Amino acid sequence: MTVTHPVAATAQGGPLQVPAxxxxxxxxxxxxxxxxxxxxxxxxxxxxxxAALAVGGPQSxxxxxxxxxxxxxxxxxxxxxxxxxxHRKGTAWLAELQPGDPVDVVGPLGRPFELPDQxxxxxxxxxxxxTAPLFSLAQRLRVRGxxxxxxxxxxxxxxxxxxxxxxxxxxxxxxxxxxxxxxxRGRVTDVxxxxxxxTHSGQVYACGPMGMLRAVAAVAADHDLPSQCAVEEAMAxxxxxxxxxxxxxxxxxxRTRMTRSxxxxxxxxxxxxxxxxxxxxxxxxxxxxxxxxx
Amino acid sequence: xxxxxxxxxxAGVALPNPxxxxxxxxxxxxxxxxxxxVAELGAVVTKSIMRDSRSGRPTPRMAETPSGMLxxxxxxxxxxxxxxxxDLRWLTQRGxxxxxxxxGSAVGxxxxxxxxxxxxxxxxxxxxxxxxxxxxNRGLVFACDPAQASTxxxxxxxxxxxxxxxxxxxxxxxxxxxxxxxxxxxxxxxxLSMINTLLGMxxxxxxxxxxxxGVTGGLSGPAVRPVALRCVWQVHAAMxxxxxxxxxxxxxxxxxxxxxLAGATAVQVGTVIxxxxxxxxxxxxxxxxxxxxxxxxxxxxxxxxxxxxxxAE
Numbered sequence: 001m002t003v004t005h006p007v008a009a010t011a012q013g014g015p016l017q018v019p020a021x022x023x024x025x026x027x028x029x030x031x032x033x034x035x036x037x038x039x040x041x042x043x044x045x046x047x048x049x050x051a052a053l054a055v056g057g058p059q060s061x062x063x064x065x066x067x068x069x070x071x072x073x074x075x076x077x078x079x080x081x082x083x084x085x086x087h088r089k090g091t092a093w094l095a096e097l098q099p100g101d102p103v104d105v106v107g108p109l110g111r112p113f114e115l116p117d118q119x120x121x122x123x124x125x126x127x128x129x130x131t132a133p134l135f136s137l138a139q140r141l142r143v144r145g146x147x148x149x150x151x152x153x154x155x156x157x158x159x160x161x162x163x164x165x166x167x168x169x170x171x172x173x174x175x176x177x178x179x180x181x182x183x184x185r186g187r188v189t190d191v192x193x194x195x196x197x198x199t200h201s202g203q204v205y206a207c208g209p210m211g212m213l214r215a216v217a218a219v220a221a222d223h224d225l226p227s228q229c230a231v232e233e234a235m236a237x238x239x240x241x242x243x244x245x246x247x248x249x250x251x252x253x254x255r256t257r258m259t260r261s262x263x264x265x266x267x268x269x270x271x272x273x274x275x276x277x278x279x280x281x282x283x284x285x286x287x288x289x290x291x292x293x294x
Numbered sequence: 295x296x297x298x299x300x301x302x303x304x305a306g307v308a309l310p311n312p313x314x315x316x317x318x319x320x321x322x323x324x325x326x327x328x329x330x331x332v333a334e335l336g337a338v339v340t341k342s343i344m345r346d347s348r349s350g351r352p353t354p355r356m357a358e359t360p361s362g363m364l365x366x367x368x369x370x371x372x373x374x375x376x377x378x379x380x381d382l383r384w385l386t387q388r389g390x391x392x393x394x395x396x397x398g399s400a401v402g403x404x405x406x407x408x409x410x411x412x413x414x415x416x417x418x419x420x421x422x423x424x425x426x427x428x429x430x431n432r433g434l435v436f437a438c439d440p441a442q443a444s445t446x447x448x449x450x451x452x453x454x455x456x457x458x459x460x461x462x463x464x465x466x467x468x469x470x471x472x473x474x475x476x477x478x479x480x481x482x483x484x485x486l487s488m489i490n491t492l493l494g495m496x497x498x499x500x501x502x503x504x505x506x507x508g509v510t511g512g513l514s515g516p517a518v519r520p521v522a523l524r525c526v527w528q529v530h531a532a533m534x535x536x537x538x539x540x541x542x543x544x545x546x547x548x549x550x551x552x553x554x555l556a557g558a559t560a561v562q563v564g565t566v567i568x569x570x571x572x573x574x575x576x577x578x579x580x581x582x583x584x585x586x587x588x589x590x591x592x593x594x595x596x597x598x599x600x601x602x603x604x605x606a607e
Contacts, residue, residue, distance in 0.1 A: 014328045017572055054569055061361040063515050063569040090358075106571060236356050236363065237568035240325040243318075243341075243367045244356040258349045258370055263325070279507070280352050287347035287373070 015239065016040050020105040022097045023079055030158040031083050031129045032095055033071070038080045038105045045073035047137035048207075048230050048267045051080055051107030052238030055090040064236045066090045069207065069266070070108060071132035080107065083129040083161055109238050110266045113137050113205055113228050119145030120202030123195055124170070125188050125216050127208025128154050129161040133230060134207060138169040147171045149199050153188035153212070157181040172199070189215040196223050204270070206230070210278055217270030227270030233261040248274040248282050256285045298582045299592050302336070304560050305459040305484045305537040307418050309336040309391060312593045313550060313578045316541050316564030317342055317395035317421060317463070318367065320574075322381035323388070326567070330575040333389040339562060340381060342397035342423040345406060347373035352507035357496040362515030362543070363565060364494050366508030369397055369426060374410055386416045395463070396450070397423040405449040412454035420458060422450050422483075425465035425490035427512045437465040437490070440474055444481035451482030459484035461539060464525070466492055466518070471525050472532045485537030486529060487562070489522045515565040519543030523556050530557020530598055545573070547580020554593055555600040 020038035027033070041051065052065035068082040086095050097103065113133075116122070122141050124134045131152050138148045150170035154160040156179045163182075166173040174191050175183030184191055189212070196204065196219070204220040206213050207230040220227035235245040240263035249259035250272045258281060259265070274282055281288050300311035314337040320326050323338040332338050350370025357364045371377070385392045394411045398404040404422065411420055424446050425437035436442040447462050454460055462478040464471060466489040475486055491512025496505045504510075522542020530538060540553030541562040550561045563574045570576065581593070590596055 017329055017570075060569075061516075062358060063361065063363055063565060064356070064358045065569065104570070234354060234356070236358075236365075237571070239328070239571050241319060241321045241571075242356070242365070242568050243321075243350065243370050244353070244365065246350070246353060246355070246370070278353075281349045285349045287349040287370070289349070 013044050015106055015109050016044070017104065017106045020080070020103045022099050022101045022103060024099055025095075025097050028083060029161055031085050031161055033081060033083055034094065034097065035079055035081045036103060036105060037078060038107070039078055041080055041105065041107045042073035042078055043075040045070050045080070045108040046112035047140055048113035048133050049108035049110050050238070050266060051082060051105050052109060052235070053094070054104035055093045062090050062093070065106065065238050066094070067109070067235045067238045067262070069133040069230060072136060073108070080105070083132045085129060106238060110262055111264065113230070113267050115140060115144060116146060116203050118202070121147040121149065121199045122203045122205060123149045123151065123192065123199065123201045125151045125192060125204065125206040125208070126153070127188060127212040128159050130208030130212075130232065131161050132207070134205065135162055135165055135169050137205060142169070147199065149195055149201065150174070151176070151188050151191060151195065153177070155179065187215070188212060189219055192216065192219045193222070196220075196225065201225065204228070206270070208232070210275070213270070214275035217273065217275060220270055228267050229270045229273065230266045231261050231268065231273070233266070235262050238262050248277045248280070248285055250274065256282055258285060297591060298585045300578065300582055302560055302593050304539070305419070306457070307459060309560065310334070311336045311578050311581070312554070312560035313574055313581065314339050314393065314539070314560060314562045315567065315574055316562035317423060319564040319567045322377070323385055323390055324381075326571055326574070327388065329571045335390065335574055335578070336560060337391040337393045337418050338385055339393040339421060340377075340385070340395055341371060342369055342395040342426060343371055343374055343377045343407065344369060344397050344399070345374055345403050347371065347376070354505055354507055357505040357511070359494070359496060359513065360517060362513055362517030363568070364496055364506060364511035364513055365491070366506040366511035368508060374407055378410065378414065382414060382417070391418045392416070393419045393421050393461070395421040395423050397426055401446055401449050404446050405453050408450040408453040412458055417458060419461060420450065420454055421461045421463050421487050422447060423463050423490070425463050427465070427467070427491060427493040427510070435465060435467070437463070437474060438468055440477035443474055444477040447478045447483045448481040461485045461487045463487040463490050465490050466521050466525055472528055475529045475533065475536070479533065479536055485539065487539040487541055488525045488529065489518070489542050492518055492521065514543070516543035516545050519549060523552060526553055526558050527556040527600070531601060534598060544577060547577055547582070547584045550577050550581045551584045551596065554596045555598070557598040557601065559597055
């Protein structure tokens with residue numbers, strides 16, 4: 001369903017629903033980079049937030065929004081950029097968009113990365129196109145005087161995103177590929193521990209697949225460092241009403257709740273997510289079934 | 295809006311328009327209030343609340359299907375204490391008309407919830423969810439059995455002040471929905487909400503296993519609209535004086551009008567909210583336009599219109 005005018009949020013700085021327009025769409029390695037003119041969203045966007053796109057046009061039979069972390073938000077041009085890969089029908093539709101095509105966009109959504117109060121060195125870790133939100137984060141961090149050490153990992157070279165840009169926004173860049181096609185052969189976590197130690201980093205940020213986040217959070221914990229991890233959980237609405245994107249997260253009171261990644265995330269403290277229990281309801285979760293299931 | 299007055303009288307409750315959110319598709323209104331003023335809706339119908347906090351089911355909890363979706367949330371919620379203190383309080387302060395949906399695993403739980411909710415000033419109506427398919431024991435879908443359904447509704451009715459209407463939300467997964475409707479009306483329901491989701495499932499093309507963590511889930515969205523419309527039609531034909539809230543895949547103003555024509559007094563917009571968070575108020579304005587275009591002045595004029603013989607026009 002396409003709105004014909006921006007639907008203004010009543011909450012200051014909250015999300016907008018806007019009729020966006022495709023500016024450009026092109027390849028970026030194995031991925032696609034989509035630039036959208038999305039009035040008003042960019043100026044509200046902070047690193048780590050995401051946008052939820054309706055796919056298939058006004059009469060679409062695909063009802064669920066597709067959520068993507070925002071790669072770049074340019075308030076001057078009033079544009080948003082997202083990076084995606086074609087998986088199934090929804091992303092296949094996005095891949096066929098032409099400049100000028102309308103796309104209904106809701107954003108910015110979710111909690112952004114929190115920035116450190118002090119100018120500490122930070123390690124930013126991204127897997128695949130999960131690196132997308134890390135570039136704007138790196139820029140914000142450097143404005144605050146934080147040294148930025150970026151680690152980009154993927155299965156192979158074409159699955160990396162943003163290596164050239166990484167050199168511009170980070171103090172150091174480390175690339176890993178599982179097949180060794182470029183950079184260090186292995187996974188991001190193979191280099192992380194040493195990097196954290198050498199750089200005396202005080203904060204770890206990560207975005208990528210769940211398994212990678214789990215491993216990164218564990219390394220950070222080993223070094224007694226706080227980590228902030230942006231999860232990629234399947235969502236239907238992106239705005240907090242459908243309750244599909246939940247994962248077990250430990251709250252301030254020490255209790256685990258099935259927590260929405262769209263409004264309480266996508267950025268979570270790495271030591272609060274029950275990584276080993278994602279996809280389950282741990283028995284000590286608030287309101288967990290006492291026998292059988294729900 | 296072209297001389298159309300959208301206000302309706304739903305079982306004695308005055309609503310500015312006949313469009314509500316459907317339970318489970320709007321949480322407790324707060325998130326959608328970012329996109330439109332929830333106080334302008336006919337009413338907000340809250341996600342079904344249970345007595346205790348409830349984690350719901352493991353993920354994956356949803357699967358997209360043609361013009362619809364399956365969900366297996368499993369009635370995740372904070373429990374009635376938190377709901378009353380936070381969600382309902384917010385809705386009341388916001389000035390929204392609120393229909394509170396309650397769900398229980400036993401008759402006593404429904405009665406307790408009804409008593410607690412019925413004691414709160416400003417609740418427009420109670421919707422009794424006896425039809426959620428996402429319960430551990432499918433045999434507990436009260437709405438699939440006329441005797442069970444009427445027992446729950448009677449227990450709720452006893453606990454709720456007479457001025458608060460009680461709507462029973464029915465499942466389409468029954469052989470004879472008119473029989474269920476008849477039994478819950480006899481048990482004291484003020485009206486009917488139709489329909490809840492249909493039980494369905496999907497299998498993942500890669501894992502070759504069920505997509506949903508809960509294996510089966512509730513099918514909703516425009517795909518189920520013809521089924522919902524048929525249920526409303528059948529029940530209105532059998533008992534034309536019963537207030538019906540039509541629910542199932544409403545996406546446009548005409549979809550809402552279709553339900554009114556079949557016999558509904560009001561409608562709820564559900565799954566389409568996930569696609570378009572401003573859908574409920576869009577449907578309000580589109581419904582006004584659909585009525586105006588056909589020369590109608592109010593929703594009440596068209597309730598059950600499709601049942602009347604052509605000569606009556």
